[in-house]
Amino acid sequence: MTSNLTHQSLASALEGLEKGDFTSVELTQAHISAIEATRDLNAFITETPEIALKQAANSDERRASGKAGLLEGIPIAVKDLFCTKGVQTTAASHILEGFIPQYESTTTQNLWDDGAVMLGKVNLDQFAMGSANTTSYFGNVINPWKKRDGSNEQLVPGGSSGGSAASVAAYTSMAATGTDTGGSIRQPASFCGITGIKPTYGRCSRWGVVAFASSLDQPGAFARDVRDSALLLESMSGFDPKDSTSADMPVPHFAGALTGDIKGLKVGVPKEYRVDGMPEEIEKIWQQGIEWLKSAGAEIVDVSLPHTKYALPTYYIIAPAECSSNLARYDGVRYGLRVEGEDLTDSYEKTRAEGFGDEVKRRIMIGTYALSSGYYDAYYIKAQKVRRLISNDFTDAYKKCDVLLTPTAPSAAFVIGENDDDPIKMYLNDVFTVPSSLAGLPAMSVPAGLDKDGLPLGLQIIGRAWDEETVLRVGGVLETAAQFPFLNK
Amino acid sequence: MSLSTDDVKKVARLARMKLTDAELEEHKAKLSGIISFVEQLSEVDTDNVEPLSSVVDIKLRLREDKVTDGDIVKDILKNAPEELEDFFAVPKVVE
Numbered sequence: 001m002t003s004n005l006t007h008q009s010l011a012s013a014l015e016g017l018e019k020g021d022f023t024s025v026e027l028t029q030a031h032i033s034a035i036e037a038t039r040d041l042n043a044f045i046t047e048t049p050e051i052a053l054k055q056a057a058n059s060d061e062r063r064a065s066g067k068a069g070l071l072e073g074i075p076i077a078v079k080d081l082f083c084t085k086g087v088q089t090t091a092a093s094h095i096l097e098g099f100i101p102q103y104e105s106t107t108t109q110n111l112w113d114d115g116a117v118m119l120g121k122v123n124l125d126q127f128a129m130g131s132a133n134t135t136s137y138f139g140n141v142i143n144p145w146k147k148r149d150g151s152n153e154q155l156v157p158g159g160s161s162g163g164s165a166a167s168v169a170a171y172t173s174m175a176a177t178g179t180d181t182g183g184s185i186r187q188p189a190s191f192c193g194i195t196g197i198k199p200t201y202g203r204c205s206r207w208g209v210v211a212f213a214s215s216l217d218q219p220g221a222f223a224r225d226v227r228d229s230a231l232l233l234e235s236m237s238g239f240d241p242k243d244s245t246s247a248d249m250p251v252p253h254f255a256g257a258l259t260g261d262i263k264g265l266k267v268g269v270p271k272e273y274r275v276d277g278m279p280e281e282i283e284k285i286w287q288q289g290i291e292w293l294k295s296a297g298a299e300i301v302d303v304s305l306p307h308t309k310y311a312l313p314t315y316y317i318i319a320p321a322e323c324s325s326n327l328a329r330y331d332g333v334r335y336g337l338r339v340e341g342e343d344l345t346d347s348y349e350k351t352r353a354e355g356f357g358d359e360v361k362r363r364i365m366i367g368t369y370a371l372s373s374g375y376y377d378a379y380y381i382k383a384q385k386v387r388r389l390i391s392n393d394f395t396d397a398y399k400k401c402d403v404l405l406t407p408t409a410p411s412a413a414f415v416i417g418e419n420d421d422d423p424i425k426m427y428l429n430d431v432f433t434v435p436s437s438l439a440g441l442p443a444m445s446v447p448a449g450l451d452k453d454g455l456p457l458g459l460q461i462i463g464r465a466w467d468e469e470t471v472l473r474v475g476g477v478l479e480t481a482a483q484f485p486f487l488n489k
Numbered sequence: 490m491s492l493s494t495d496d497v498k499k500v501a502r503l504a505r506m507k508l509t510d511a512e513l514e515e516h517k518a519k520l521s522g523i524i525s526f527v528e529q530l531s532e533v534d535t536d537n538v539e540p541l542s543s544v545v546d547i548k549l550r551l552r553e554d555k556v557t558d559g560d561i562v563k564d565i566l567k568n569a570p571e572e573l574e575d576f577f578a579v580p581k582v583v584e
Contacts, residue, residue, distance in 0.1 A: 099568055100568060102561070102564035102565075102567050102568075201544050201545060202545050215543055215544070241550070241552070244549055245543065245545050247545065309529075310529065313526055313530050314530065316523060317527050331505070332570060333569075333570070333577050334565075334568070334569055334577055335569065335570075336570075337570075338570035338571070340580070341580070343580060343581075343582070344580050345505070346507075347580060349506060349507035350507055352504070352505055352506045352507075353508065356506070361504075361516070362516065362519060362520065364504050364506070365504055365506075365516065365520055366523055366524070368500050368503050368504045369492075369500050369524070372500070372503060379527065381540050382530050382531070385535035385538040385539070385540050385541070386533050386535060386538075387540075387541040388538055388539060388541035389533065389535070391544065423519055423523055424522060439544060440544030440545065
């Protein structure tokens with residue numbers, strides 16, 4: 001019974017709750033037990049079973065009195081980058097260890113208002129900086145997938161939202177929040193064989209989300225299927241006056257977009273995404289995706305995004321620059337770690353040296369360098385100009401097509417430790433996800449198949465700004481065609 | 490372009506992070522690699538291109554100038570490493 005409760009979709013759990021087949025307390029308890037049984041994955045930084053059971057009991061009462069919200073009674077996991085009132089929020093860093101927010105992020109508040117239940121705070125790369133969840137102060141997250149050769153090698157779940165993806169894939173939550181700055185939702189979704197959507201920049205409020213690179217950061221949703229992602233995203237979305245870049249636009253009923261009908265839809269295939277050294281299997285799954293959409297009635301169009309190869313270098317100026325500015329707030333004065341020094345400056349320097357991990361320090365220093373006197377125009381302004389060219393590439397492509405189809409990542413999940421020695425090698429994981437982040441576009445990863453080792457590969461759908469609905473509709477068609485073999489522990 | 494030890498020392502100082510000599514050398518190698526990587530951008534022609542600072546075409550909103558929040562001193566100080574009479578406390582700055 002317990003695994004029947006966890007191994008179902010969010011949408012079917014909503015039906016079961018409504019029919020009275022089980023209660024939210026039972027559903028929540030099943031997930032709490034699953035979390036306890038899979039602690040070896042290290043997906044959670046903070047488990048909150050007491051809060052979850054209390055919220056579930058309240059939810060059952062609301063449902064009984066006919067006041068069920070969109071996600072009434074559904075247990076979810078929250079990336080430990082969202083501030084949660086009264087619950088430790090660490091950004092997977094030492095500098096914020098023990099930080100207890102006195103306020104709730106708008107995005108998570110939206111979820112609780114809709115009846116969702118919080119199972120806990122999940123692990124991530126420190127300050128969301130990483131692509132393998134190997135930079136967390138609280139240890140690596142383990143991908144629940146294993147190679148089919150029987151080797152017991154531990155694989156990365158991707159990053160930065162690695163805990164979110166691992167938890168959903170391992171059936172320890174029905175869905176999870178994530179944030180995506182350059183691929184932090186889509187790449188882990190691909191590595192863990194689940195769906196993940198980053199909406200248009202401005203769709204979900206950033207208020208109360210620990211900031212990394214503010215012009216790129218965007219909350220989004222993980223779930224095992226496209227419909228569940230749509231439901232979670234709908235709840236998370238909406239205008240927030242507390243975020244100056246939040247869009248004052250109505251939120252569609254995203255799940256309503258899943259009609260399965262893509263006849264006549266123009267799907268663009270960008271030739272620049274055929275990168276050197278890309279494994280044949282990635283190319284194969286991409287071709288397969290193209291065939292699936294064609295069979296469903298879509299028209300395939302060749303398009304060009306000529307500045308694609310400059311997206312990563314652009315990102316690695318802009319994101320660190322914004323990070324160096326955002327992370328200046330961690331000074332050991334108002335919150336977080338303080339290391340005493342000889343004077344105030346010495347205390348700042350020791351606090352930050354001890355509080356930040358290596359990758360975070362690296363990005364702060366790159367950003368500081370790029371913004372420093374004498375280099376600002378050559379690096380930062382230059383990157384902003386190239387960012388416009390990258391954004392214009394998409395505008396031009398969307399004159400010929402409605403949506404783009406690409407691989408999500410250039411590889412499947414790799415062994416923990418691989419790529420750790422060379423930052424550039426690690427950054428290349430995001431080669432297909434960064435361009436749409438720079439342009440602020442909605443994009444989703446859908447699990448499409450397995451590679452020769454039996455590991456998941458995802459395909460990415462990139463849409464026009466504010467057109468999450470077409471992205472989801474195409475995602476639904478891919479999902480139906482792919483019949484992806486979900487992990488079934 | 491490769492960074493010198495002094496460059497890294499200066500950047501670490503600007504970013505208020507105390508690094509040991511060994512850490513400076515370690516960061517020097519990796520930062521130089523990243524800087525060389527991003528320098529590919531110099532080959533892109535960006536004459537007459539306006540820098541893009543925000544993908545959102547929204548003008549920053551104005552709101553009525555009135556108090557909407559406040560009286561939460563205790564909340565604000567809740568996570569302070571050190572506080573004194575409703576203020577954040579820091580080591581002595583002025584002798």
